[in-house]
Amino acid sequence: MKIVTCSAPVNIAVIKYWGKRDEELLLPINDSVSGTLSEMYAKTSIAASPDFAGNRMWLNGVEETFDSPRILNVLQHFREELKKSGASKEILSWKLHICSENNFPTAAGLASSAAGYACLVYTLATLYGLQEKIELSAIARVGSGSACRSIYGGFVQWEAGNRADGKDSIAVQLAPHTHWPEMEILILVVSDNRKKTSSTGGMSRSVKTSALIDFRAKNCVPKRVQDISKAIQEKDFQTFAEITMKDSNQFHAICLDTYPPCVYLNDVSHAIIDLIHRYNAAAGSTKVAYTFDAGPNACLYLLRQDVPEVLNLVKRAFPNDKINSPEYLKGIPVTEKPISDDLAKKINLEPIGHNLLKYIIHTKIGDGPQILPESQSLLNSSGLPIKM
Numbered sequence: 246m247k248i249v250t251c252s253a254p255v256n257i258a259v260i261k262y263w264g265k266r267d268e269e270l271l272l273p274i275n276d277s278v279s280g281t282l283s284e285m286y287a288k289t290s291i292a293a294s295p296d297f298a299g300n301r302m303w304l305n306g307v308e309e310t311f312d313s314p315r316i317l318n319v320l321q322h323f324r325e326e327l328k329k330s331g332a333s334k335e336i337l338s339w340k341l342h343i344c345s346e347n348n349f350p351t352a353a354g355l356a357s358s359a360a361g362y363a364c365l366v367y368t369l370a371t372l373y374g375l376q377e378k379i380e381l382s383a384i385a386r387v388g389s390g391s392a393c394r395s396i397y398g399g400f401v402q403w404e405a406g407n408r409a410d411g412k413d414s415i416a417v418q419l420a421p422h423t424h425w426p427e428m429e430i431l432i433l434v435v436s437d438n439r440k441k442t443s444s445t446g447g448m449s450r451s452v453k454t455s456a457l458i459d460f461r462a463k464n465c466v467p468k469r470v471q472d473i474s475k476a477i478q479e480k481d482f483q484t485f486a487e488i489t490m491k492d493s494n495q496f497h498a499i500c501l502d503t504y505p506p507c508v509y510l511n512d513v514s515h516a517i518i519d520l521i522h523r524y525n526a527a528a529g530s531t532k533v534a535y536t537f538d539a540g541p542n543a544c545l546y547l548l549r550q551d552v553p554e555v556l557n558l559v560k561r562a563f564p565n566d567k568i569n570s571p572e573y574l575k576g577i578p579v580t581e582k583p584i585s586d587d588l589a590k591k592i593n594l595e596p597i598g599h600n601l602l603k604y605i606i607h608t609k610i611g612d613g614p615q616i617l618p619e620s621q622s623l624l625n626s627s628g629l630p631i632k633m
């Protein structure tokens with residue numbers, strides 16, 4: 246029996262992927278760009294053995310059925326690559342035990358599927374020694390589109406491609422995580438419940454019913470991708486932030502243009518958007534960018550030097566009973582800097598409401614997937630989960 250354990254990070258798009266041209270191969274209608282996050286990741290152990298009776302899978306400590314179409318999709322694409330690499334029939338017949346856990350809430354709009362499928366593919370490739378030999382991002386993509394971007398660290402572009410077989414729909418790294426080390430992220434978790442409309446279902450409905458979605462894909466995204474790539478290369482935060490916010494707003498406009506509409510933002514999300522605009526205006530430059538995926542949680546991109554003040558801003562706007570407890574502010578420790586009275590006045594800073602945020606995660610741009618030592622395995626020497 247062979248066991249391998251790897252981790253793969255979450256990524257948060259600044260130019261959103263929304264809409265497929267092929268639902269089987271998960272081919273998108275537009276390019277997208279994301280930042281890979283540090284500290285938030287999926288960890289997966291895979292054991293392969295000729296002695297296992299069947300394939301089994303555990304996610305966050307609970308056994309799941311192995312026949313989820315997305316998992317089967319990934320395994321089928323992976324096996325095709327394995328066959329092409331000349332693997333023996335015997336190796337191809339080995340059964341798998343897959344055990345995975347996320348160190349953040351699953352299916353809450355925090356891109357768990359992206360980290361999860363990237364980790365599955367990276368761990369499989371490591372187990373079979375195929376890492377350098379195959380296009381990992383194209384296999385991660387058939388698990389969940391956004392997963393292809395989690396194959397790399399730093400800033401990543403998913404090129405939509407135009408081939409029908411999807412061979413050119415892959416992720417490429419725009420810059421490694423060391424390129425812009427000052428870039429940090431605050432995630433304001435408004436809700437970590439399962440969302441009502443999945444990204445898959447929502448984007449399928451948008452493609453069928455939104456009159457705006459095609460306009461965005463053809464006329465807005467190409468220039469935005471070009472401009473934000475340049476802003477990343479030049480570490481031009483103003484441009485990066487403006488494009489990020491505009492693209493998030495446009496994506497949610499398309500969600501509302503979908504029929505019936507997909508409503509992912511709530512009143513708290515809108516209050517966050519308003520607060521960030523008031524802060525940027527009062528500060529005299531764009532210091533913070535917000536972006537929202539298919540859920541109400543805000544992901545704020547900002548530079549390290551501004552984190553202490555923005556944290557104070559968020560805490561004053563959203564007072565919370567748990568505000569000083571370690572489970573309220575998770576991640577990299579940060580010392581707050583009080584907002585001056587003058588700035589508070591300009592922002593018109595008043596508490597928006599009590600206990601509206603569940604917690605805050607502080608992180609930064611991070612590296613791509615990693616191979617972990619045996620001591621970190623989630624499976625024991627019999628190939629069964631250590632924690633049940």
Ligand SMILES: Nc1ncnc2c1ncn2[C@@H]1O[C@H](COP(=O)(O)OP(=O)(O)OP(=O)(O)O)[C@@H](O)[C@H]1O
Binds near residue numbers: 304358365445538
């Ligand atoms: N570590 C993992 N390994 C394998 N599959 C995972 C893992 N984590 C999540 N998934 C799969 O992804 C599903 C959640 O995906 P979903 O798109 O609903 O939520 P999300 O990824 O948190 O949100 P979003 O994609 O909108 O950001 C889970 O139900 C599971 O099938």
Ligand SMILES: C[C@@](O)(CCOP(=O)(O)OP(=O)(O)O)CC(=O)O
Binds near residue numbers: 257261262388537
């Ligand atoms: C709003 C998004 O987060 C949508 C992500 O959609 P998924 O990648 O979860 O969808 P499927 O390909 O159907 O699995 C934007 C983004 O990450 O680019």
